[in-house]
Amino acid sequence: MTRIPDYAHNLSIRLSQVVGGDVMGVNEKMVKKRRRMWLLNESIFSLTQQLHGNALKWFVIGSQIEGTTTPELQSDTDWLGSINIYNVIQDLSEWEYGKQNLLMIQDENVSLGYCFLQILRDDAPLPQEVEVNDHSYTDGMGRILLKNTFVNVVRHVEAERNGPAHSLQRVPGVFYMDIVNAFPCQTRSVQPQHWLNQHMEGHWPTNDMIQFCRNTGCFVVGVGKKGSFNEVFEWRISTSLAERYLMLNLNLTQIRCYVLMKMILKTFIPKRFSDIISSFICKTVLLHCISYTRFDEWKENNIFICLSFYLSTLYNCVQNEYCPHFFITQNNLMSERFTPGTKPLILETLRYVIESNGRALLEIECDNFGLSLQSSLNGFLPRDAHFISTHIAGFLLTDTVQAVNKCAFIFLRERSDNSPRQTMQNLLTLMPNHHNDNFTNIDRIAYRLITQQLCGTLGTIIASSNIKQLDHLTYKKAISFMSLGIDTDVASRRLKLASMFYCAEDIEKTELILKNIEERYDLSVVEPMCTCYDFKKALRKKEFNRSCYESNVEFTLLKHITALCVCFIRCEINCCPLELQREMFRSTQEDFTYRSEDNEWMDMAVVDSLPYLYFLQYKTYSRLGRLDDKQRALSNISRTIDNEPNLGHRETALNLLGQCMEQEYRKDDALKCFLKSLKIRSRNNAAKVHIFRLIASSALLRQDVVGDILVALSSFKTMSTFVMFIGLSFICFYISISVFYLFHLL
Template structure:
């Protein structure tokens, strides 16, 4: 079939169009990259705000933009602390920090190193074994055992599973798992990779500028030894992940599509039978070698099938000889110990079948409905694009990271006095301003996304204090609150409405609520909550469509964060919601998880809280029809909105509204439903006890 004139070009074009439909085109790839780079900036910023001397990188398929919804690629996160100084040259030793010398001699597997502990007061070898993670070898060197990283990961992420150097953290229901790698940074380029900086193949790739950039970013070491090595627990793998990310960022769209297609083939034909034998990183390495040794004009969209055949042929040859040299450190054979003797003939047979099929095997790929989409393309029908859905997912990923970082910082102040909370929040704002003035690009964007939330929270704390003192809201509080009113559609405005309601300013409360209603389109706006894990449903089509043409700025008019009140904001919280701060009995506390500290706050989803405040406000204004409309909307929202993170709290508010309506039986039903959502650590127990007490008293 390859011999038919124009066949390769025609099918390659159509296949490239299919990839564009499922989010593998230049625009969506760049959108993915921006999202995950911004996520890394926010995560690192959050670490700095908590005075942790660490940095975060997102790597792998999600950050590269080399995935699709059907591939369901994990999130790869690399964390490191800057308190360690790894050196390859004694001249790089630094006083006052933990220095380790990277030993890379003939006793160490290629691509790995030993870490020798050095003294922190002089550039000399360490003499003492400080803890159980260090070992004195036969020559007297104090070496660091790589099980340290497992201990660090296990302490940080309870319940995770180790897989190589990564520690897999179970994702929220319906979301992706995260592979977390703890690493030590080394500022200098690894010695075994020095030769790579001067090599150049037929493809003139990577360019001299790319190699220079790669070498300037140094490397990492991660806690895993070479499989089968006699020093497996003492060896540390040298990682050039930032250099590899640079290479991926410099691929053209055909090269990216070829890599994604290889991963789909892996998922369809290899992994169901031989789960961990061939990795996507091996496929990426094969792609790098092919690009470096092939003229650049080969990599074009109408030649995608030929490019795929080339890569699969190289992969076949690698498996045949059980040797896949690392692209940057060629001495490191990625397939060493990975190809079981009994599996090898079958894997080769599968690859040979795909190569000889001249593209027909692609029609067997069910991932992302590739077969159906390609069939429709070849039949000259248009297939449905999912770029909107991908864009919506990326925006929500960013919004959830904002919410996560905000919550983590708020929890630092949850048990503080007014004075301490104000100082803590002010310190965070000042630090954000300083960092913002010193950075640019996405780092500055990260600061601009977080700072307004801090301002609103500080303003609310100041308002709570002034309400406590004189039942009024200070000018400073209002100024700070105003700085964050446009963070999202509703949550910060709801805080303003809430505090106005608490001082009895019903008219201004109604004005703020009217403004929220004008901007909150339930057909577009999506709830955002990172307080706890819950099963999330598919997002609204119009929300996703809105996100497709925007980046993180769309958070302002397409998302509604849950509303969080610290205990020191209690005077800005209506009585009905205050009970959420006391949801846990002494017995309930034992059933909290390590990530349940949010339960010390009063937290409620925006839309139910909006309708609750409307109900209370219209009741005070004696606008009966508007009050009943708000109550009906509250009922409908609880019943029909699929992505409410705090449904039990919304039901508790509804129950209290029903009590006010003298509908006692319905109120009790609301509290019972609330307990069915969250059996323990639920303020519904307080409401039920109070309700029964009132019934008995009235009798």
């Protein structure tokens, strides 16, 4: 590296403080936390596929798991799905009987870094002679080749194709996840042996790293080189796992340099040219820089010099239009990337940053970096620094909760049956798998998190099958399964247990469980976690985020600071109070046509834990005749609906509150609750039934409430003409009765 200027040491210390501080969170604590949580998510989704018998394994690659991102870099999450149904080989000696074998071909017709995949027979190591599907093609040499369009068969219905990836977006134009489908190839000869032998003793990567990369193999990804004559037949060779392994073995200074490079490019390179120098190219240049230098030069008090060397290397790559792939060195990543006019602009920009001697860094607005650096140089740090890191930690735990819940829901959706007995058998088949010898420690954690979710359901299905005549053996078995899943979170599984006792008319035990839940539910810390559908969420509680940040064993926090939704499938209906059972039948035939693939939860009875806790308290104290406690519970339901910002099923809570108001003979207030519920969700809402049921049972309504109903009904275009007619008929009928009654009074 170059001679170190006098100011470089102080600037390096300040750079390390800012990038590694709580403002940006690129420090050892947060990097490790990111990696732990994403590796756990990876295992959760892979395990779900494995338990379903699918030959698919998921890997998280890129910035999120590397810890090389910040909030305003807005890095998406890159998932690689390894489809293990094919045996991709480079030599016929690796052919396996009974498998779908694909032979990699790399000849003069294939672009560097790419290959063809020739389809072989499954009964002999010989070429397939007949095209097997619409994605196969016979080339001029008589070979049956697999087109890379084959991977389009496996895709998310709402995804947009972006190169080899299927990109998902929550809002138009903002992608948050890239999914790449690939075939694994375990052959070692894909990676050039000269790369494995070119590194000198004592330099990076170490011998152990080289050995790991040699044994990792590679993937073939369904995309050809743009503009190639054989683009539709070419498959790109990907060394994603080897690259991820090297990135996970970088030190903090190297990670921070990579983050700074991405921030520099985002700040100074116009957005329309941002794809020319991609994050992958930046990563590759960094790996080359590290391999050219001594590993001990990359330290905190030398980060500015390291960054300058990194920038200079990238400048040379752009100038020469040459950046070799780190593993497949004959593949030039900068080949044909520059259009006329873009290269001089990028070179001028990089030269400006290099020659500014660090002053250009003060212009970086991303994550307020420039302002934070200036403050650090002046001896100050931003006051809200701690907020960013705790917020990231809270997001990471929330994302893991969503992963667990989605996977548990997939099991329930695919293994539930109209027969409770069959559903029990389907769920019981999952239970022995925790003894699997192939599970890693993180796999066992993932498996435990998933099965805990299902155990509560299994217990209530057993109890629901004969709730009124629970014999001792059935009772013991149901409690045993529910106990296995009791610590999934603070409240939801305990609330299912309380529901079981309530429906079995064991009110004393119901009260004890509800009291325990209320003591455990710290309103200042516990966060509702609805993962049934995507909705705009408010900022999580500060104490929740702080707990996530301070813990180094995040998955153990779930039972202390999260409150999942309480879900009852129809096999559990006898363990579900009547007021909540009605949510299972919320949809008319017309409503079904407005559902999306994310709305399958609507066939269940689903409610947020906190309002359901207070609802069960209201019902329990009503049975016990404790009027003051009953009114307190009623007030708590109303307060929770008004004040808890992250309820996912506020309309259901309002429906429960409305039915409580009915039982208090406050029918006007009940109607207001149902109308509010309809304003939140106009389709697939049981509030419609409640409204007409209540109108039909009422002989006298206040005039202002009648007016509200008329306005509300006329505004709901989603209501069918027949239902509207019936509703208005009921209202007119009861208005007539009221007028007749008042006339006779006068």
